[in-house]
Amino acid sequence: MSKSVDFNCGVVLPASGTGERMGICTPKQFRDVLGRPLIVFTISTFHRFPWIKFIIVTVSESCKDTMLQLVTDYNLHKVTVVAGSTTRHRSIYNGIKAVPSVCSAPDVVLIHDAVRIFGEEDLIRDIALAANKHGASGVTRPLVSTVIASDSEGMLTESLDRNQYAASEMPQGFKYHVIKQAYEKSTDFDFDYGTECLLLAKKYAGVNACIVPGKPYLWKVTHKKDLYAAEAMLKEQFLQVSILSTSGQATLVDTLERELCTALRSEQVKVTSEIIPKSNSPSEHPNTFIHIHTSQPSDWSTLNPATRPCGDRLLFDHCHIHVFLLDPTQVSAQHHQLSVHFKQLAKQLQDQHFIVYAVLAQTTESSEAVSAMVKHLVFHRSTSLAGQVFLV
Incomplete structure (x- = not known):
């Protein structure tokens, strides 16, 4: 046939x-x-x-x-x-x-x-x-x-x-x-x-x-x-995670990849430098993105997922988790700025099927602790917590 x-x-x-x-x-x-x-x-x-x-x-x-x-x-x-x-x-x-x-x-x-x-x-x-x-x-x-x-x-x-x-x-x-x-x-x-x-x-x-x-x-x-x-079952079948690799953060990237692969199939987790990978299959396009930053961005608009090419958001709200690894002396000063920005961003994206979170951690914090928080956000995917900045 x-x-x-x-x-x-x-x-x-x-x-x-x-x-x-x-x-x-x-x-x-x-x-x-x-x-x-x-x-x-x-x-x-x-x-x-x-x-x-x-x-x-x-x-x-x-x-x-x-x-x-x-x-x-x-x-x-x-x-x-x-x-x-x-x-x-x-x-x-x-x-x-x-x-x-x-x-x-x-x-x-x-x-x-x-x-x-x-x-x-x-x-x-x-x-x-x-x-x-x-x-x-x-x-x-x-x-x-x-x-x-x-x-x-x-x-x-x-x-x-x-x-x-x-x-x-x-x-x-x-x-x-x-x-x-x-x-x-x-x-x-x-x-x-x-x-x-x-x-x-x-x-x-x-x-x-x-x-x-x-x-x-x-x-x-x-x-x-x-x-x-x-x-x-929906998470098990359709969750696709993209860890956007960052120079000098190999330890955290490796930990995130290992932790997520324990809960998902290995093919559901990718380390990449592209938001949307080159693939003929829409099912292989990520719907969860983990961004790692070592400083506050000079252009805040780069944190807005709506300004970047993105795949189909019918099955899952696309979840963007921004991890900021900062020097301990910077954390207190930048927490307020990040909180204000992500609350505004979440409100702006409310009807566009995006969820955004931020994780703020000191560079002295262990990769395991940061990874545990990110993993929780990947699976929890709560829209009620969108725009929150989580301290680790």
Whole structure:
């Protein structure tokens, strides 16, 4: 099977859920992780692929303005927001009906959940290609628990062999005319109680889906504890740190590199002299920058990340940590100046998806102590602490 997507492919994301199982007022797709709503991470999964032509997000009327604001804030130019409905299938159908308005000749539509925030391009491409070839495609994962049934009195009646079954995951892919026909023929019972799109394609369009083996990251944020797991996994998968080397500071650079590599994969940490390295892959562009200074800059504007070339800030706010190693006699005098400047800078960058911190240390301080503070800032990434100057 060719790995090139040479047809019109887009995504429908139903996002009208209320998040009842999470037990919170805010729908879970709009809950913040690492400073942005979950749905932004999900959209970014598809938005970064050039062969994805459009993304239709269906939301409840009460969340429509919120979603439209996110489209503006994060420059989600592929996204169209439409009204969802009371059930999952009705919301998906609303998205399917909106496809012709954003793509004149759609070939394949992928359906995904708004709170499934992870997805690798190879797998998503395989699903799209299988859908284009077979009419429909799904992805599965092995069951990890045995499935049993019980009667009305709570007594065991049946146990299934889990080796003969699998968990249906997302995304799923369909030829546009297949999923359109399936929904046009669906009954009210299907719309109100159905959960499986692949079954509708088989039942009403006569198309049997090609099943693609899935990967462990294919899970959805369902409970509160999943928010913490999502944050950890996002950092593990996407954090890219660039330590900007400085002449005469090899000891600190080496310590920082060693400490960060203990918590991340070695390929996620680079020592370089360039803000944005020469790379064809946007995923290799850093989103966390550590600058080391041995004096206060003569031109304060050089500390403003918005004045430098920078990569995509959709997935992560870009974090710039400036480390000032000063003579002990200079620290007290320059602390105030740095504090004033970084507070102003943080305020200026507030809506531009940048976070800035400063670490002020004496040249007599150990590299381990400075590195520990920087490492904490790299992983904590708190926007509420942006603009702070931390003394070591």
